[in-house]
Amino acid sequence: MKVTESTSLYDNLERMEVIELLQNINQEDQKVPLAVKEVIPIIAKLVEAVVPRMERGGRLIYIGAGTSGRLGILDASECPPTYGVPFDWVIGLIAGGDKAIRKAVENAEDDSEQAWKDILEYGFNVDDTIIGIAASGSTPYVIGGVKNARKNGLLTASITCNPNSLLSKEVDYAIEAVVGPEFVTGSTRMKAGTAQKLVLNMISTTVMIKLGRVKGNKMVDMQLSNAKLVQRGTNMIMEATGLDEATAKSLLLSEGSVRKATAYFYSKKQ
Structure with missing residues (x-):
């Protein structure tokens, strides 16, 4: 059996x-x-x-x-x-x-x-x-x-x-x-x-x-499909860059992902 x-x-x-x-x-x-x-x-x-x-x-x-x-x-x-x-x-x-x-x-x-x-x-x-x-x-x-x-x-x-x-x-x-x-x-x-x-x-x-879809321990490529995930992404960017919440959120929404937003931030700092 x-x-x-x-x-x-x-x-x-x-x-x-x-x-x-x-x-x-x-x-x-x-x-x-x-x-x-x-x-x-x-x-x-x-x-x-x-x-x-x-x-x-x-x-x-x-x-x-x-x-x-x-x-x-x-x-x-x-x-x-x-x-x-x-x-x-x-x-x-x-x-x-x-x-x-x-x-x-x-x-x-x-x-x-x-x-x-x-x-x-x-x-x-x-x-x-x-x-x-x-x-x-x-x-x-x-x-x-x-x-x-x-x-x-x-x-x-x-x-x-x-x-x-x-x-x-x-x-x-x-x-x-x-x-x-x-x-x-x-x-x-x-x-x-x-x-x-x-x-x-x-x-x-x-x-x-x-496959590189996680950075550190973060879901940096996650889809921003609801308010909770937008806030999560905003928090990730604040932690990675030191930006204030409003600026981090604006950058996230304009770039479309945590990965792209943080990459853009550091490219501008150089």
Whole structure:
């Protein structure tokens, strides 16, 4: 039996008090970062392979179904506003298409050829990296996608929560964060989903840092899409230049990013 489908360590959940349920869920959740810690070496190897490919114009493409697909889309959608990169640098694809983000599409994950078709809609780039996300490691949509990608010379990786899965056997870098049975048996949106989210955070954040999208510890290329982010950028410029708030904000809005604003400031000082 797959670890992700194994019986919960807890029983008679409906008889537990609310506080007991919450404490037990939390106790299980604490196992997740420890499982992720075990796979850091393989994550590091993947990132080191991805960065030069993206420097040559490759993209990072996540494919998944259900919760796994939604997590990939979430990570991909956060990269443009956070790091100021084009929307197609990091792409999230889900079995069933965008309508499956909110509502399950029947049998979509069982089509082993559709993921490659979905990838090709974005064009083919030999430097692309395809990361298949599947808690079970057995989703046909994902397995078919990475098999076709690898056959066409692309770098492939997987994020699963079962050891030695079918998906792991089809990729160059297999990340297996084995978190154990779910609190509710088989509910992989819980610990497995949390593990996948942590791994995705680590991959995209580290890649963006190595691509020069962070300076010091600041998101200097972030999009100024709301008042909070404008204020954050203003504070960064004040800290970097010593300008007063009004001048820093004016410079930020005129230049469009923290990076450009600080570069302009120092070019004028010389």
